[in-house]
Amino acid sequence: MCKASRGNPRDAFFISQNYKNNHQNLITMQVAIQGVKGAFHEVAARNYFGNDIEILPMLHFSDLAESVQNGDCDYGIMAVENTISGTIHANLNLIREHKLVVCGEEYLRIRQNLVAKKGTKIEDLNEVHSHYMAINQTRKFFKQHPNVHLVDSIDTALSMKEIAENNLDKRGAIGSLLAAEHYDLEVLAESIETNKKNYTRFLILRNKETWNKNDSNKASMALVLDNHLGSLAEILSIIASHNIDLSKIESVPLVGEPWHYQFYLDVLFDDKSKYHNMITEISSKLDRIDILGEYTNGNQSYSKIHHHDN
């Protein structure tokens, strides 16, 4: 039922780097994304895995999770948090419900671009369509173009698809350069987002049964603990005492259990044995602990992207 494991994604990445030199023996990996072709999920997938992958577009996040669970693809990639809109709890729940394992992460800076039919000028446009988040991100740019009426749509790449399919010449769209290329549209203005520090974090997902653990310096987990005064402080003190750093913490109230809290934690470690000792020590004090995955952190590429922009 499940496809055989094809190695870890970083191997695949190196395979893709050597594609031209070593065309034979290449196995094209299938990566499930949410959204249509050209969506930011595809951009993140190509940044992480390289270009020699087959993209499987999924309409809903739940379809994406099912596809990974059923082994219909090799990997899935799923947005879980964004600088502006926060953590998508529903997606973290999907990962847990479908018993997927997090085996990597990718941070993508969200760059919005104005595109339209080839030959169009900004002055020709009556309307620009995009997802409301993309519109919110670019409102400042459009203040200089009062001729343009901004219209909310359900998806950035889909708004481009509509222009291409219906050959609309008074309408623009906002979204990724990849989508513009895919739908053969012209880029009228690049990187028009107001906030240049808007990142989305994507998790790379894998079926638990076909996944072989490899190197890691980061782990994501969900904890449930009894909220007596200071219980969270105690857990965090233990983590710090093992020389392990916290890169994310987020409480999730458990409805109907007023003094019971669930926390999502991400930790960073240099030494795996210290990490394992820490897990053993905190587990005895917790009502429940779920490790979502142990993987290599994506901070390097994150900082690299960031330095380019400033």
Added chain:
Amino acid sequence: MCKASRGNPRDAFFISQNYKNNHQNLITMQVAIQGVKGAFHEVAARNYFGNDIEILPMLHFSDLAESVQNGDCDYGIMAVENTISGTIHANLNLIREHKLVVCGEEYLRIRQNLVAKKGTKIEDLNEVHSHYMAINQTRKFFKQHPNVHLVDSIDTALSMKEIAENNLDKRGAIGSLLAAEHYDLEVLAESIETNKKNYTRFLILRNKETWNKNDSNKASMALVLDNHLGSLAEILSIIASHNIDLSKIESVPLVGEPWHYQFYLDVLFDDKSKYHNMITEISSKLDRIDILGEYTNGNQSYSKIHHHDN
């Protein structure tokens, strides 16, 4: 420029309770919401303030924040977190950027209802339109109705408005009962959401200059701290040592400052002097602290709603 303060919202609530007995001298408060009439923001506003308010619909969250800042309304109400989709960081940022004060909170259980033109039956429908979150929430219900094609739209109440304005008889919509009533549509099925524990938390917002503090047992704040190992554990230990409970914690990475974190914290307290002592003690250890507001917690109504449902 700013309207005179008209008392605190709970006073207004009691005024509305006595409306029939005491019609004269009633001053109708203006409350800005996000979305069109019938949006869940209006439902939350009426639950909090009572029915004798004037609703000012705002297209975008930023318009809502501006309206409160400029004194164009008495209060604003703004969704900041949801059980399924998490915290809306952009909205917390708007509260801080516009220097608004949080003076209350309201938890609303999100109930989705299927509505259509009067006289329509479920079997007659070809399409049902709604915001993708509402569709995701009700997918299970529609599995029993394969005749219905689900179509994403940009807003729940707007989908109802479209049916009413265009007199569409093959189309349904999903949203609040208030919107159904407002657009004079028939409710074909009530409370069709799969997750009966989906709550949205709304904050009641006020212009800082016209707000007089009143009783409080809860505070929302944003902290920035140097992420040396264990620094967060230290802050939480101090909070616990003052007998103050944490009801929310969420880290927000500061892009470009890799070892610097911002945290949103909500705390609950019985004794205001203990709270003030705690703030004094942690402030000396923080790089920055912003108190977003001190107010009365909405947990009572939250638990009350919850007990009704189970």
